[in-house]
Amino acid sequence: MDFRLAPEQEEFRGAVRRFAEKHLAAGALERAHASGYPWDVAKLMAKQGLLGITIAEADGGQGGTLLDAVLAIETVASVCPRSADVVQAGNFGPIRVLAQYGSPPQKERHLERLLAGEAVISVGMTEPDAGSAVTDLKTSATPAPGGWRVNGSKIFTTHSAYADVFLVYVRYAPGVGGIGSVLVEKKDVRLGKTSKFMSGEEWAQIYLDDVFVPAENVLLGEGGFKKQIAGFNVERIGNAARSLALGRYAYERSRAWALERRQFGRLLCEFQGLQWKFADMKMKLDAAQLLLYRAAANADRALPSPEETAIAKAYCNQAGFDVANDALQVMGGTGYSQETLVEYCLRRCRGWMIAGGSVEILKNRIAEHIFERSFPQR
Numbered sequence: 416m417d418f419r420l421a422p423e424q425e426e427f428r429g430a431v432r433r434f435a436e437k438h439l440a441a442g443a444l445e446r447a448h449a450s451g452y453p454w455d456v457a458k459l460m461a462k463q464g465l466l467g468i469t470i471a472e473a474d475g476g477q478g479g480t481l482l483d484a485v486l487a488i489e490t491v492a493s494v495c496p497r498s499a500d501v502v503q504a505g506n507f508g509p510i511r512v513l514a515q516y517g518s519p520p521q522k523e524r525h526l527e528r529l530l531a532g533e534a535v536i537s538v539g540m541t542e543p544d545a546g547s548a549v550t551d552l553k554t555s556a557t558p559a560p561g562g563w564r565v566n567g568s569k570i571f572t573t574h575s576a577y578a579d580v581f582l583v584y585v586r587y588a589p590g591v592g593g594i595g596s597v598l599v600e601k602k603d604v605r606l607g608k609t610s611k612f613m614s615g616e617e618w619a620q621i622y623l624d625d626v627f628v629p630a631e632n633v634l635l636g637e638g639g640f641k642k643q644i645a646g647f648n649v650e651r652i653g654n655a656a657r658s659l660a661l662g663r664y665a666y667e668r669s670r671a672w673a674l675e676r677r678q679f680g681r682l683l684c685e686f687q688g689l690q691w692k693f694a695d696m697k698m699k700l701d702a703a704q705l706l707l708y709r710a711a712a713n714a715d716r717a718l719p720s721p722e723e724t725a726i727a728k729a730y731c732n733q734a735g736f737d738v739a740n741d742a743l744q745v746m747g748g749t750g751y752s753q754e755t756l757v758e759y760c761l762r763r764c765r766g767w768m769i770a771g772g773s774v775e776i777l778k779n780r781i782a783e784h785i786f787e788r789s790f791p792q793r
């Protein structure tokens with residue numbers, strides 16, 4: 416076992432760091448507080464080969480590994496936390512599910528613009544009455560000549576306010592086995608008013624009012640739910656990586672602060688009460704990193720294991736939030752102020768404890784693995 420990165424991984428990480436420092440460092444604070452999608456960053460990243468890292472070269476991607484994509488998202492986040500969302504959208508989110516299961520015409524239609532940083536795809540799973548219990552979703556797909564009629568609505572969808580295409584979970588028939596997914600274009604949905612999460616991210620309710628979806632836009636038919644969630648585990652890895660990376664970002668700022676800020680005539684780092692906070696932060700970050708790399712490295716280019724992903728995401732989500740919170744405390748009023756990105760990191764990390772499988776739901780999954788049996792929650 417070797418815990419060091421291979422020379423080519425180090426080289427890749429170095430190239431991403433140079434790119435981020437050159438193009439993303441300067442506007443990092445403003446970007447975090449700006450609304451809308453950072454299209455300028457997306458285009459720059461496309462040119463740099465940072466979108467589609469794990470997507471096959473034949474589909475226009477880079478043919479890299481999941482760990483490469485994790486290195487990229489962490490490195491970008493360490494310079495510009497907000498820009499890490501673009502790495503997420505271009506590698507870990509529904510784009511990856513589309514690349515994994517899409518038909519050649521579906522990929523041809525959408526991937527080129529997504530990989531060029533000219534468009535973004537959203538995943539619509541959550542509904543007003545189906546959050547953690549996502550398999551309770553009601554959005555229906557009923558047969559129509561040449562395709563399906565889709566009716567329902569989705570909430571909390573990341574990027575919904577400006578996405579070009581939506582990967583929508585639908586119900587073809589009753590039960591878990593009746594769930595699959597379709598691709599719906601922006602022109603076919605009705606968006607509600609734009610709302611904001613505590614993180615500042617925008618979302619809008621998506622209404623599907625008798626939308627006709629041609630058969631060729633079905634991504635996964637009846638029985639597709641398991642595959643859908645297997646693909647979604649990649650999204651969870653990206654979500655875990657950003658939690659860890661933003662926690663680390665806050666930690667690095669607070670470490671530098673503790674080395675320069677003086678109170679009572681001493682540097683903050685000389686107070687034992689704060690030293691122990693730093694020791695706790697460091698232990699959490701290192702443990703989270705190892706769990707994340709295990710899940711990503713074992714998956715390589717395929718999909719990560721549900722158990723390793725659940726463990727990595729639950730731990731990284733909690734660690735990222737705890738560390739950002741402690742880092743903010745160490746920085747006092749400065750940490751709580753919008754003059755630094757520490758408060759932003761805290762707000763973002765809080766959201767990932769809920770999004771993409773909450774910490775509680777992931778722990779349920781881990782318990783099922785421990786006891787080798789399922790625990791139906793109904």
Ligand SMILES: Cc1cc2nc3c(=O)[nH]c(=O)nc-3n(C[C@H](O)[C@H](O)[C@H](O)COP(=O)(O)OP(=O)(O)OC[C@H]3O[C@@H](n4cnc5c(N)ncnc54)[C@H](O)[C@@H]3O)c2cc1C
Nearest residue numbers: 538539540541546547571572573766769770771773775792
């Ligand atoms: C920042 C952010 C981004 C998001 N992006 C998307 C997106 O792009 N697409 C999308 O479809 N959705 C998205 N969501 C929605 C997200 O998936 C849901 O919020 C999540 O699944 C929880 O559902 P809920 O909010 O309805 O909470 P509920 O399901 O009502 O849960 C409320 C609380 O109860 C807990 N709980 C529920 N059931 C159990 C149980 N059996 N055991 C223990 N605890 C339980 C939950 O963990 C939670 O803490 C996003 C959410 C956030 C916050």
